[in-house]
Amino acid sequence: MNDFIPNFDARAVFVSPWTDTFATYGWIMLMGFLVTVACGLIGNYLILRRMALVGDAISHSVLPGIAIAFLVAQSRHSLVMFGGALAAGIVTTLLIETIHRRSRVKQDAAIGIVFSSLFAVGVILISLFASQIDLDADCVLYGEISFVALEPLVTIGGIGIAPESVFVMFLVAAVVATLVILFYKELLVSSFDSGLAASLGINPTIMHYSLMCALSVVVVSAFRSVGAILVIAMLILPGATAFLITYRLPKMMVLSVVHSALSSVLGVHLAIWLDCAVASAIVVAGAGLFLLAWIFSPTQGLIARFRPQLLPIEAART
Amino acid sequence: MSFRSAALLVLITLLCCVTPAEAAKISDVVETGTLEQARRFFSLTDNSLRYALFGSILLGISCGLLGSFLVVRKMALVGDALSHAVLPGVALGFLWNMTKDPVAIFIGATSAGLFGTLVVGWITRTTRLKEDAALGLVLASFFAVGGCLVTMIQRLPTGSKSGIDKFLFGQAAALSSQDVTLMAASTALTVILLVLFYKEFLVTSFDPVFARVTGMPVRLLQELMMLLLAFSVVVALQAVGVVLVSAMLITPAAAAYLLTDRMHRMLILAALFGSLAGVVGAFFSFLGNNLPTGPFMVLGASTVFGTAFFFAPRHGVVPRWWRRRSRGNRISRENTLKAIYRVLEDRGFSDEGVTLEELSALRRDTLVEIRLQAAALAQNGLATVDEPRGTIHLTPQGWRQACAVVRNHRLWELYLTNAAHYQADHVHEDAERIEHVLGEETVRHLERRLEFPHHDPHGRIIPSLREFDRYDAQRAPEKPSGYRQQ
Structure with a gap:
């Protein structure tokens, strides 16, 4: 049992990732942050639109998309992967809609059927063509975020900037952040009041499918690092935590970014201490932060709820 | 031919092209003779093979039965959350004495799964978060905790050979006699309880308010159902894997849901489809030299669902399309008949034959159209067409x-x-x-x-x-x- 939980060595856990081994862990922390922040920004809207489980479905079904793209194009170029994932995302959304509309199966069951079948196809492809696809089952589940530091650097003008996947993830996160800021009003209105959105001339179908596309792109770029299942946590946890603290959307977005930063840093420390999968540890840290928000949130936390409430008249007086 | 039927035809042709190609690829990977393997599978001489087969059938039955209730109660994704949430329990059960002791893993996984569903309930009750967010959150967070534990176990000197990774995608061939005994016990318990309390489960699923009014312990029944559900998920883990076990709950039951409107028939069909998918999965995984079993089982179930989706007699896409088409044809025939009646009526029913020109003048339609309509009537024995004179005579019918x-x-x-x-x-x-x-x-x-x-x-x-x-x-x-x- 002693082997199982290693001794807590404060220096190894807290100091060295920032000093001796910073070249490795710095990239991992940055990558974790970029993945969580891109997922979290999209995830805010998934929570508000009650589409969290569509995120679940898409995160599973990009696997066959990636696998098929690999097999067809024989390349692991990012654009190929994005293409495969986008196609998979769209196919998933369409299949769910078709089953849900054309039969009496309800939406939840349709989601369950579609993503599990596609995921199964992906797993079979990976196991059959293991030699050609450089993904393995472990990567699908936990991701390989700890390998980012080993990747060759992307160079611009002869100067190494960042490992390739960190660079791609940075671009994706930047694009997502820009889009979320640019279309803030449209997203806000269409998420909270679709009737008003329609009357303002915002097409709900276009909004829905653009969000789905953005989701697919984010999920696929995060896929290698964190795997298919942990992505769901990255999508939902930051937004859900922020949702418990504030009632305002701008604050919620800022808080979800803070959550992403904290969870990736804490997660890396946790992973160093316990010597376990880094992506899982980041999610565990994020879940811990959610738990804190759930209990201690000043307005909506469990403690605040069970404290004797002031009567409205007294509250008005104070 | 309408656009839709053309699209369908194209789709079917495509599928026919794809399937043999896929099959060819799979057989490339298998080194030993496929036929030989298949013969071994069905002769059931191998002990481990027999366990794999029985296990798959048992898990299909229990997942199908309980999944039916999930599907009709629109709780399909609760099954998904529960099945991911068992992972930390599996790891803890394994840590109990560092072996794959089925009982310890069973207890650990069941408690973790139930705890996960409880947390979903707490989150939806005490926060503003909706159920979908709560499900996704619990599913992924529990899975992450499990992932940490599993990677920590694999790091241990004894852990690397533990086979705990088999729990992720399933390996029916790894089932032991103890596993199968446990599966049989759990399935038997499920079947007995469902038979004993069938009426109660039925009423609480479809009309909980009525159930409460008649004095049934609704809360208790629901918790019993969750317990049985956790049992069936945990029992299926070894063969299907954590990630895909929810499909074995949802897909066979959804296929059965398309085929019947009665709950007891749905239960029987779902159990049947579940075990069929289980056997198919075990078979293919065996053919492919112990590829993971779970994905093949899920694809087997999806194939059953797809067939039901297209061809179910009442709710299937093709029969519905056919019915709509024949209704459209009947309506157009009746409209032609009505027009003929009007022509006859206008001339006081004096002469029997109606010329095509008269009809086309009345219906304001081209002669070509009218000729087609007349042919449709003749085909159904409602009229006879006199080609040279271009007249239509109604039959008595x-x-x-x-x-x-x-x-x-x-x-x-x-x-x-x-x-x-x-x-x-x-x-x-x-x-x-x-x-x-x-x-x-x-x-x-x-x-x-x-x-x-x-x-x-x-x-x-x-x-x-x-x-x-x-x-x-x-x-x-x-x-x-x-x-x-x-």
């Missing part, structure tokens, strides 16, 4: 149908003006639609209600039942006596 449609139309117009006080010039459109769906009984009722009227609001005669046989009467001398076509 056609005459009767024409009279019936006109009668429906005019009775309805009269009903709208007299009983519902519509303006006489507003009723035609409505009658045009309803004339095709009014049943015999309704028509008789309308007639009585309107006191057996003779004329419609536009002054035309409503053909009565006696009228129906007039055509026969005109021709009667040519026919042998006593001839009456029904």
Whole structure:
């Protein structure tokens, strides 16, 4: 049992990732942050639109998309992967809609059927063509975020900037952040009041499918690092935590970014201490932060709820 | 051929092309003779093979039965959350004495799964988060905790050979006799409880309020159901894997849901489909030299679902499309019959034949169209077409149908003006639609209600039942006596 939980060595856990081994862990922390922040920004809207489980479905079904793209194009170029994932995302959304509309199966069951079948196809492809696809089952589940530091650097003008996947993830996160800021009003209105959105001339179908596309792109770029299942946590946890603290959307977005930063840093420390999968540890840290928000949130936390409430008249007086 | 049927044809052709290609690839990977492997599989001489087969059948039964309740209660994704949430329990159960002791893992996984569903309930009750967010959150967070624990176990010197990674995608061949005994016990428990409390589970699933009013312990029953669900998920883990076990709950049950409207039939069908998918999965995984079993089982179940989705007699896409098409054809035939009746009526029923030109003038349609419509009537034995003269003659059956449609139309117009006080010039459109769906009984009722009227609001005669046989009467001398076509 002693082997199982290693001794807590404060220096190894807290100091060295920032000093001796910073070249490795710095990239991992940055990558974790970029993945969580891109997922979290999209995830805010998934929570508000009650589409969290569509995120679940898409995160599973990009696997066959990636696998098929690999097999067809024989390349692991990012654009190929994005293409495969986008196609998979769209196919998933369409299949769910078709089953849900054309039969009496309800939406939840349709989601369950579609993503599990596609995921199964992906797993079979990976196991059959293991030699050609450089993904393995472990990567699908936990991701390989700890390998980012080993990747060759992307160079611009002869100067190494960042490992390739960190660079791609940075671009994706930047694009997502820009889009979320640019279309803030449209997203806000269409998420909270679709009737008003329609009357303002915002097409709900276009909004829905653009969000789905953005989701697919984010999920696929995060896929290698964190795997298919942990992505769901990255999508939902930051937004859900922020949702418990504030009632305002701008604050919620800022808080979800803070959550992403904290969870990736804490997660890396946790992973160093316990010597376990880094992506899982980041999610565990994020879940811990959610738990804190759930209990201690000043307005909506469990403690605040069970404290004797002031009567409205007294509250008005104070 | 309509666009949809063309699309369907293309799809089927594509599928036919894809399947052999896929099969060819799979057989490339298998080094040993596929036939030899298949023979080994079905001869059941191998002990581990027998366990794998029994295990797959058992898990199919228990997952199908409990999944049916999930599907009808729209809780399909609760199964998903529960199945991911068991992972930390599996790891803890393994840590208990560092072996794959089925009982310890069973206890650990069941408690973790139930705890996960409890947390979902707490989150939705005490926060503003909706159920979907809570499910996704619990699913992924529990899975992450499990992932940490599993990677920590694999790091241990004894852990690397533990086979705990088999729990992720499933390996039916790794089932031991102990596992199968546990599966059999859990499945038997599920079947017995479902049979004993079938009525109670049925009522609480479809009408919880009624169940509470009649004094059933609804809360207790629901918790019992969750417990059984956790059992069946945990039991299926070893063979299907954590990630895909939810599909074994949802997919067979959804396929059964498309095939029947009765809960007990759905349960039986779902159990059947589940075990079928289980056997198919075990078979293919064995063929492919122990590829993970779970994905193949899921694809087996998805194939069953796809077949039901397209071909289920009542709810399937193809039969529904066929019914809609034949209804459309019938309506268009009835419209042609009505037009022929109108032409005959306009000239006082003096002459039997109606020329195609007369019809096309009345219907404001091209001659080509009219010729097609006439051919459709002839094909259904409602009329005969005299090609050289270009005339249509109704058969007795056609005459009767024409009279019936006109009668429906005019009775309805009269009903709208007299009983519902519509303006006489507003009723035609409505009658045009309803004339095709009014049943015999309704028509008789309308007639009585309107006191057996003779004329419609536009002054035309409503053909009565006696009228129906007039055509026969005109021709009667040519026919042998006593001839009456029904």
